[in-house]
Each structure stands twice: as C-alpha cells, then as structure tokens.
Amino acid sequence: MSKSQFFNFASRNDLDAQMSKDVERQLIEGIELRGKATLVVSGGSTPKGFFQMLSRKAIDWSRVTVTLADDRWVPPHHEDSNDRLVRENLLQGPASVARFIPLVNDDAHPRTAAALMSDHIAELGTVDVMILGMGGDGHFASLFPDSDALEAGLDLANEDTLIAVDPPVAPHARISMTLSRILNSRQLILHIVGEEKQALLRTADLEAAPEILPIAALMTQDYLPVNVYWAP
Numbered sequence: 001m002s003k004s005q006f007f008n009f010a011s012r013n014d015l016d017a018q019m020s021k022d023v024e025r026q027l028i029e030g031i032e033l034r035g036k037a038t039l040v041v042s043g044g045s046t047p048k049g050f051f052q053m054l055s056r057k058a059i060d061w062s063r064v065t066v067t068l069a070d071d072r073w074v075p076p077h078h079e080d081s082n083d084r085l086v087r088e089n090l091l092q093g094p095a096s097v098a099r100f101i102p103l104v105n106d107d108a109h110p111r112t113a114a115a116l117m118s119d120h121i122a123e124l125g126t127v128d129v130m131i132l133g134m135g136g137d138g139h140f141a142s143l144f145p146d147s148d149a150l151e152a153g154l155d156l157a158n159e160d161t162l163i164a165v166d167p168p169v170a171p172h173a174r175i176s177m178t179l180s181r182i183l184n185s186r187q188l189i190l191h192i193v194g195e196e197k198q199a200l201l202r203t204a205d206l207e208a209a210p211e212i213l214p215i216a217a218l219m220t221q222d223y224l225p226v227n228v229y230w231a232p
C-alpha cells in the first residue's frame, strides 16, 4: 500500500472547501518556486462543487495550465464532455485566464489522435496537482476494468502519456492519461464521495489483480502517496 492518507469530511461541501484551499496552496507554491503551475483534473459528477470553489481563489491563474486526466471522445459542446465540464465550472471568474489544454480533437477516434495529443501535453513535465476520481468499478481516469487498453495504461514502463480506450461498458471512446504519466506529479489526490466508493477502497483486496480493480494499481504503487479526500 502506498503511503496513502485519508481525509474524511462530514459533508461534500466541507470536502470541497478544504480541498480547494489545499489545491490553492499547492498551485501558489508551484508558481512561487517555478513561476508556473500545472493542474490536472478529472471529470464526472464528483468535482463540480470543488471546481466552482477553486475557480474563485486568488491565484495568479495566468501562470496556471489546466488539463484533464481523461475525456470522453465527444465534441467540447457535448453534455458528456469533461472539457465542457471544466470550462463551465472551473475556467470561470478569476480562473478564466488559465491556459487549458484539451485532450480531444476532431479525429473520429482517439486511436489516431493519442500520439498527437500526447505532444500537446508533453511539455507539462511534473504536474503540481493531479486530481483523480474513481468509478464504482474501481476505474480511475479512463483506465477501466477488462478494457483492452488497461494493461498498457497501467504499465509503468509505458512511456506514452495518453492512450485511446474503448471502455467495455461506459459510453464513448475515451482518451486517458497512463498511470506512468499520472504518477509524474508532486501531489496526487483521489476525490471520491459516497459510502459505496469508500467501501470499495477500504475493503477491496487491493492486492487484487488490477485488470479487475484498476484502483488497486494506484493504491499499491510506491512512487507517490495518494491523498484520498472522501465525504458521504
């Protein structure tokens, strides 16, 4: 088990408030030390309140680059687009001047675009804050159980930063950061809510085969502590 830390909150609002303060501090520290900061976020339903709180923080957002750990392969105006979720909830107000790097282009399928889109995020280097969610099946980013791309996605020797994924059940083809890219970060946050996900994380056999429970690969690696933020 990596040196994980669990931060449990009484409510999702309390979690969002504290997590936005913690991320604010980490981004400001990155700007002070290196003149710039990089934030990678995930989509789904969990982070919306956090995004809205973080967007209002007094950070020099002109020095912040934001991108996604994964996205659905849909146009940015599509209701399922993580790009749209971030633009509508995080890149607002003070944060509207941050640089955003999308993962999706006009190609018909991410398999033809993954290498090109990897070039777009190549210069990110070590990410200051990497925020992941987790699905009820134990996926993170778009590294889904039983997907053909999972082995490559979890292979720490894989130097690719982005891979195309055709999830077995979830809608839309995806483009996803690989675990090796995800671990090249200074701070790694896993943002989950609900009793079911907490139970999955706390009671699951994290030595389970990652192809069955991908989150096990994240929670058992020894490269980077995982800071788990949880609320009911």
Ligand SMILES: O=C(O)[C@H](O)[C@@H](O)[C@H](O)[C@H](O)COP(=O)(O)O
Pocket (backbone or CB within 6 Å): 042, 043, 044, 045, 046, 047, 069, 070, 071, 072, 082, 132, 133, 134, 135, 136, 139, 140, 141, 142
């Ligand atoms: O594209 C996505 O959906 C996310 O990046 C994905 O990894 C998400 O974090 C989990 O599926 C949890 O989603 P919820 O927050 O909706 O439970």
